[in-house]
Amino acid sequence: LDGGDDRERLAGRHILVTAGPTHEPIDPVRYIANRSSGRQGYAIAGALARMGARVTLVSGPVSLPVPAGVDRIEVETAREMANAVAAALPADVAVMVAAVADWHVEEAAHKIKKGDGAPSLSLVENPDILQMLGNSPKRPKLLIGFAAETQEVIAHATEKRARKNADWIVANDVSGDVMGGDANSVHIVTETGVESWDRLDKHEVARRLAERIADAL
Ligand code: CTP
Numbered sequence: 001l002d003g004g005d006d007r008e009r010l011a012g013r014h015i016l017v018t019a020g021p022t023h024e025p026i027d028p029v030r031y032i033a034n035r036s037s038g039r040q041g042y043a044i045a046g047a048l049a050r051m052g053a054r055v056t057l058v059s060g061p062v063s064l065p066v067p068a069g070v071d072r073i074e075v076e077t078a079r080e081m082a083n084a085v086a087a088a089l090p091a092d093v094a095v096m097v098a099a100v101a102d103w104h105v106e107e108a109a110h111k112i113k114k115g116d117g118a119p120s121l122s123l124v125e126n127p128d129i130l131q132m133l134g135n136s137p138k139r140p141k142l143l144i145g146f147a148a149e150t151q152e153v154i155a156h157a158t159e160k161r162a163r164k165n166a167d168w169i170v171a172n173d174v175s176g177d178v179m180g181g182d183a184n185s186v187h188i189v190t191e192t193g194v195e196s197w198d199r200l201d202k203h204e205v206a207r208r209l210a211e212r213i214a215d216a217l
């Protein structure tokens with residue numbers, strides 16, 4: 001379905017995509033994580049590459065193949081993801097799809113033993129990578145965040161757009177079976193308003209978002 005022109009629409013552009021969860025170690029054998037298959041982010045990275053962009057995909061732990069033409073950098077924690085994103089700049093566009101864990105644990109050097117009683121975990125806030133890019137002197141010209149919400153989807157996405165200095169927030173309602181599933185139902189929150197898309201296959205969401213990015217540049 002790729003038209004000849006489509007394959008060149010993003011030629012010469014560098015686009016940064018984050019995807020997947022982050023894993024935050026509790027001790028050498030355990031971690032806390034966000035629920036994310038990485039499928040939406042990988043589909044977006046692939047769609048952008050098919051339109052000719054140079055794509056850097058900073059990915060948390062997932063079991064997905066690298067899309068054709070995409071340069072993947074694998075990370076585990078939010079702090080590693082923040083460093084990899086900073087190192088990948090400059091970029092014309094950034095699409096932050098990763099489900100980043102909001103906190104990390106003060107890591108125990110040794111495996112916590114069950115016999116020592118239930119441990120209490122002390123959590124420390126992770127860097128907000130999208131917000132860091134939003135306030136950076138190297139801010140990509142088009143900065144796109146995602147927001148997975150279970151209620152008041154548009155209101156939360158609008159608040160995040162402002163707080164993180166993003167251009168668009170792609171809000172998805174994850175109260176159903178979106179996590180790990182094939183389809184996604186999204187709302188694009190921009191400066192001028194909200195555009196709601198029908199429930200679509202994640203690859204079709206990716207293709208349309210890539211077209212919309214090309215239109216905006
Ligand atoms: N994000 C990020 N770094 C973080 C947390 C979130 O880059 N440490 C990005 C996500 O990749 C996403 C957007 O910010 O593009 C919104 O993430 P979300 O978890 O919905 O926002 P939070 O500000 O963490 O708010 P919440 O309390 O709803 O989790």
Ligand code: CA
Pocket residue numbers: 100101102
């Ligand atoms: Ca969060």
